[in-house]
Amino acid sequence: MKSFIPKTLNGSFKYINIRELGIEEFKECNFMNKKENRDNERVGIILPNQREERWKRDKAAMEKEGKIRDISLIFEYNDFEMEKQIEAINKLILDEVDVLIICPINGEGEPEAIEKAKKKGIKVISYDLLAMNSDIDLFVSFNLMRVGELQGKYLIGKVPRGNYIILLGEPNGEVFLEGAMEYIMPLVYTGNIKIITQEKVERWIPDYAYNIVKNSLIQYENNIDAVLAPNDAIAGAVIQAIDEENLAGKVAVTGQDADISAIRRIIEGTQSMTVLKDTNELAWVAINAAIKLIKGEQKITYKSINNGKINVPSILTNPILVDKNNVYSILNETGYYKNYIL
Template identity: 40%
Template structure:
């Protein structure tokens, strides 16, 4: 291709350049158009660069099978974006090996920090090791990762949650037969909740006021587990005045078993998570209480910490430490609250966690 620069009548260079290709077909390109194209290219480079500069936050989740975790996911993604980050979410479907693979995937994609809801409290230690090999810090979300050099832990105070559950029921029934259904041993929260229960129950057991007729860990945080445990117990025995469950999913399974034995609404029942169905069961009289965990505050605290860490800052409000078996981990532990038939509107509905029509319709 040849380029001709032809002077105009005044002997000045023209405002346009004539380019001739091999077929001698002229192509007219405006200098202003070239400037415009150049500006667009610069803008594209700037946009791409700014995207690359945004912190990448990985969020490794256990499962979305239980209602509350869908809220955690949505709120966490929203908070990370609000704070200028890019969330990368993976869900392991309760498979600990799959979660390790997903961690490696996010590490390979260049995340700056990992936030982990561990499937298994021990296996997730491998995720921490993988991340640290790549100089990536790890925040344990809601559940503690045990026996590793975990960087940070953000959760609710699960011992206190257990105490709230047991304290409420024992105020109504300070004597009688209690049945305990904990979560899986792969989740350290199950141990913490039970510790909270026993902080309240043990003195009453020692006095002979309360008899713990069954005390079992489930395999999963799912209704079928509590249904199986309670149905097996009720086949041969009838003595139960109160049941404390590790979460609302387990509580719903317990309700199914109690209905089959004409005991629903006659036995005190505590759960936690403030699931919609649990709140409806409270209104119906089949569940005594649930525990409302401040999910929005939890998601914000984790997102905020992740963004600060990505920017090289120390996260704020890490004013306590929790021993994970290997080290004292800087932590944030938020407080939860009891939801009963009298305060539903003043708690979960007023907070916007559940809509009034979802409960009462």
Template identity: 30%
Template structure:
């Protein structure tokens, strides 16, 4: 028994010494300088290289997990304006190290609901949304809220829906700006109002337009909403208005450049293009070209770079739990939320060069292309 006991002690001592020696060997092999370790050659056969690779992989995973994940649900990118917004969001997200996941509903409200459900399952920190239908997202965005996801409403207003922040223009002000050039031109006579899609929450824009028209000696002889903000719908309404009024129309107040394009097509058909005031919004290149040629009167320049940057910056604040401090708030029927306002500018033939070309938004060759 004693001999067995002595053998057992000897074995235990041997194991202890080997363990200590192993620990000292690992400590000596560990790099003492981070840069040296990074610059050291790495091969699969070298234990230190494998440890460094594992450390790099772990750091990458931690960096990815720490990054802010923003989901952006867009109603469309078929309009030039919204493609610019998406491009701006991607650029800003890259600058701010934000992971941006976007999905496009292509003008279908139910598709948008399904896509937002998908963004929720992907574990985003913030959902940014530009709605197809202002009243269709109440339930799904409330689900996102209950899951702890922040809601950022992007430019177009919602109905009866919660939000943590709204980043966009002031709709009433934009409405006044759309109609402003009619006041500058002292337009008199019959006027047609062609609005965007009724489901887009645009009533305050209409209010702004009418606040200017009320100051003029005009009569509104037609007022229509254009489904999906489409040029085709606008073409039909403009043709009808011209026929009903025997071409006696002084101005078409169009709520975006696509609607303006359909209207101008109708005017071309009766030889009145360039003879009737036509407004627009979004500063699409084709609209600016029409303004340069004299067939469209004005458009509203909404700086997509400034807006998209403000949206991503606000999303970062929401994700970090930081306060979004603004001078004004907005309410979509559920709660007051901060309203981050980006300003717009009216573009006419007189300021195309100074506002768009000199600033690099468009080139002279683009605008004045034959």
């Protein structure tokens, strides 16, 4: 299995409070001056979609920060399709954006499209996932390996023996799977855990996950104990499938993103856990970094990650595990509580 897991340089990452970081502390670079004859800065942003709650939250947080900082934001969506990704990049180049914030797909043609933007003097920030083999200026994300580790460790703690379904989000789900399998595979080797189904969920579409789980339930006569679901949208489809067999709450199901629906399911007891990634913080740092890139201010990051072409200045934040034991306290502490109907 090909892995897109980045390798760190000079040891482990130092995780920090983004608000305390100060964008002025990024690694020093030479950046272009603000484009002339422009009322305000223009930032192009490519997100996967507006179908999933996770990406709706990212967009809303970016719009809020963009309004505060008086910059123009132009949004495009790739729907995890490489053709749409390249079209979106080309459109934003024509829109003469100063900075491109991109959720990469890491498919054929993407590095060339990014290079085209760079040749036009556009700075590129890789958002959420690392753009591989591309000349990008900054990587802003969560510790994605840690997300998978939280999922895998939680799952084996809850179900140390039994039949597992492993779902891999495609594309770019390898890093989550790698983290989770560090905990799951040792119990597979001892025979305590049996992986009865392991499949990719193309374009992270929940309906595909539903079909995978439904077929597995039929094949194994409902003898399923745990499902590694990579995000909450997929977890919802998984739970729908097992609920139709009256197994909801009896099968452990992971998730990621802390969607409203997932929080409700955790409280109800049908979803075991999710992973909260504070998109308000991530959007804040991405927009402020874009402004600093435009102004050409000196910048420092604590570490770099090699993407197969260059060492990319990077900022990562830690995700937070949420289950029924801490759901209220975590949402209160992070400020997410007001966004949920509990």
